Amino acid sequence: MQPFFDFLGQFTGGAANAFVIVTSVLKIALILGGVLQVVPFIIVFERKIISWVQDRPGPNRVGPFGLLQGIVDGVKLFFKEEIMPRGVDKGLFLLAPCLVVIPAFLAICIVPVGPIIQGEHLDAYAGFFGLDPGMVGTNGEISHVAMAISNPNIGILYLLAITSVGVYGITIAGWSSNNKWSLIGGIRASAQMISYEITLSLAVIGVVLLAGSLNLYDIIDSQRGGFWHWNVIAQPVAILLFVVAMFAETNRLPFDLAEAEAELTGGFHTEYSSMRFALFFMGEYVNMVIVSAACVTLFLGGFLGPVPLPWDALIEQFGLAAILAFYLVGPMVILPAKIGFFIFLFIFARATLPRLRYDQLMTLGWKYMLPIGIINLIVTACGVAIDMAITQDGQVGWVTKVSIGVVTLAMFLGWELLIFSRNRRAQLAREYRNLFRKESSSDPALAS
Numbered sequence: 001m002q003p004f005f006d007f008l009g010q011f012t013g014g015a016a017n018a019f020v021i022v023t024s025v026l027k028i029a030l031i032l033g034g035v036l037q038v039v040p041f042i043i044v045f046e047r048k049i050i051s052w053v054q055d056r057p058g059p060n061r062v063g064p065f066g067l068l069q070g071i072v073d074g075v076k077l078f079f080k081e082e083i084m085p086r087g088v089d090k091g092l093f094l095l096a097p098c099l100v101v102i103p104a105f106l107a108i109c110i111v112p113v114g115p116i117i118q119g120e121h122l123d124a125y126a127g128f129f130g131l132d133p134g135m136v137g138t139n140g141e142i143s144h145v146a147m148a149i150s151n152p153n154i155g156i157l158y159l160l161a162i163t164s165v166g167v168y169g170i171t172i173a174g175w176s177s178n179n180k181w182s183l184i185g186g187i188r189a190s191a192q193m194i195s196y197e198i199t200l201s202l203a204v205i206g207v208v209l210l211a212g213s214l215n216l217y218d219i220i221d222s223q224r225g226g227f228w229h230w231n232v233i234a235q236p237v238a239i240l241l242f243v244v245a246m247f248a249e250t251n252r253l254p255f256d257l258a259e260a261e262a263e264l265t266g267g268f269h270t271e272y273s274s275m276r277f278a279l280f281f282m283g284e285y286v287n288m289v290i291v292s293a294a295c296v297t298l299f300l301g302g303f304l305g306p307v308p309l310p311w312d313a314l315i316e317q318f319g320l321a322a323i324l325a326f327y328l329v330g331p332m333v334i335l336p337a338k339i340g341f342f343i344f345l346f347i348f349a350r351a352t353l354p355r356l357r358y359d360q361l362m363t364l365g366w367k368y369m370l371p372i373g374i375i376n377l378i379v380t381a382c383g384v385a386i387d388m389a390i391t392q393d394g395q396v397g398w399v400t401k402v403s404i405g406v407v408t409l410a411m412f413l414g415w416e417l418l419i420f421s422r423n424r425r426a427q428l429a430r431e432y433r434n435l436f437r438k439e440s441s442s443d444p445a446l447a448s
Contacts, residue, residue: 001129015132016141027149031113032105039285040070046347053351080274085178088271092176097276099169100283104290107162110155111293112216113331114147114303121315121323128320146217147331155216156204159294160197163249166283167193170251170258173280174268185267188358189258192248195365200245202373203238206380207231207298210396220302222396227306232299234401237376237408239299241369243345246291248365250284253350257358292342293335300338303330368420376408383407 008018044059044067051058059066084090117125119138122145126136136142152158167189174186208214210231211222223230232239248255259267269280296302314322356364387400 002132002135005131005135016135019131019136019142023145024149027147028109031108031111031149035105035108035286035289038289039282040074041067042285042288042343043070043073043281044068045343046350049344049347050351053348074278077278078275082274082276083271085271087178089176089178092172093271094276096169096173096176097272097279097283099172100166101169101279101286103162103165103169104283104286107159107290108286108293109149110152110158110216111290112146112148112151112220112297112302113335114327115330116144116146116151116217117327118144121327124320124323147327148216151215151217154214156208156214156219156298159216159290160201160204163287163290164193164197166287169283170268173272174258177268177271179271181264181266182268182270185258185260185264185270188260189251189268192251192255192257192361192365195362196245196248196369199241199365199369199373200249202370202377203235203242203245204298206235206238206377209377209380209384210234210401212396216297216302220297220304223301224304224308226308227301229398229401230299230301231401234396234405235299235376235380235408236405237372237412238380239295240412241373241376242295242299243342244364244369246295247346247349248361250287250291250346252284252288252346254353254356255361256355257361260355262355288343288346289339292339292346295342296335296338303335305329305334372412372415375411379408379411380404 002015005015005018005022008022009015012018012021047069048058048066059069062068062072084093122143123133123137125131126133126140131137132140134140136145170189171186174182174184174189177183207219211219213219213222219231227233247253251258258264259269261267264270269277272280311322311326315326383400383404384396387396391397
């Protein structure tokens with residue numbers, strides 16, 4: 001393939017630049033295209049799982065087992081009539097769906113789906129495709145190829161920043177629709193984001209302290225060695241906070257107060273139709289994939305398997321075939337399986353949990369999750385500082401990680417059992433007594 005890159009290099013400033021452009025386009029097509037292809041099937045699986053939970057058939061007509069129902073729904077929405085209500089702010093009304101979808105796809109660009117190809121493995125790939133070692137190789141112009149569209153050193157900071165932009169689209173959609181229900185939905189979404197973004201950031205900072213880097217590949221590398229090295233062991237409370245916060249961030253049950261059909265008739269997207277309505281749903285499901293991938297990357301080892309395999313021996317025995325398996329088993333098996341677990345968690349929560357009241361949502365975020373996140377961060381920072389003072393090697397040891405996890409989990413469980421549960425039982429008792437008094441005063445039979 002070297003002549004192909006030499007030819008393109010005449011227009012791009014060199015064969016190496018052509019290689020970077022071609023590989024970037026391929027990664028964009030595979031990763032973004034793969035997510036776009038998966039979204040309709042996630043919608044179908046959601047409808048099927050909810051139907052099984054509720055003991056009804058669900059989609060079962062279009063395609064085998066109804067698997068093509070999501071694609072047919074997308075085609076239907078594409079040909080639906082576009083309705084523009086009177087009194088809307090047309091420019092912002094049309095811009096809002098784009099502000100929801102575009103940041104979602106931009107966030108996917110930095111998710112590591114597989115290892116970095118480098119060293120002798122890169123030389124093997126270059127030799128297989130007939131590439132010049134001076135262009136692609138250990139000592140070439142391109143010494144590594146990351147299995148991510150982009151690999152910035154501030155990856156986690158970029159992820160938090162870009163995912164926060166989506167709420168602007170929701171708020172603008174509610175404000176520009178000239179509908180009071182849509183406006184209330186937009187206001188709820190912005191308040192909800194402020195409440196839970198802080199907790200989510202606190203959970204992430206604990207992982208950053210353990211890894212000592214904002215780079216997502218560095219965070220994954222700090223979890224190598226088996227599932228007992230994953231950050232979920234050191235940060236059990238942080239992953240609980242992160243999971244709850246990611247439900248709120250994606251406006252999913254039990255935190256879908258921005259839509260709340262029973263209260264707001266659909267909320268911020270009430271006045272939308274056709275493909276703009278579909279864009280909101282696409283953004284929601286892509287965000288589900290993003291936050292699931294982020295949770296997997298930060299706490300569950302990303303594309304790493306639960307048990308390390310003897311890849312060096314396999315590569316020595318089977319050569320290029322084993323190298324190919326080493327780089328494909330993560331993005332094709334391990335990472336999708338982990339993301340699929342959290343997608344199932346989203347769907348199962350929608351099928352089983354009731355929607356919280358808005359005051360309960362805000363109370364949970366500010367009075368409970370935020371203080372727990374701060375305490376977890378303080379304990380983690382103290383543990384990391386003590387470990388670095390003792391070892392002075394810049395790496396947090398496994399014993400320290402386990403100790404931090406045990407201390408934070410013990411503090412959380414102690415607070416839940418000794419304080420929260422008692423206060424909650426007392427609160428419920430007071431509410432039941434007040435309710436009984438009201439009913440007794442209105443019904444003489446109960447009073448007697």
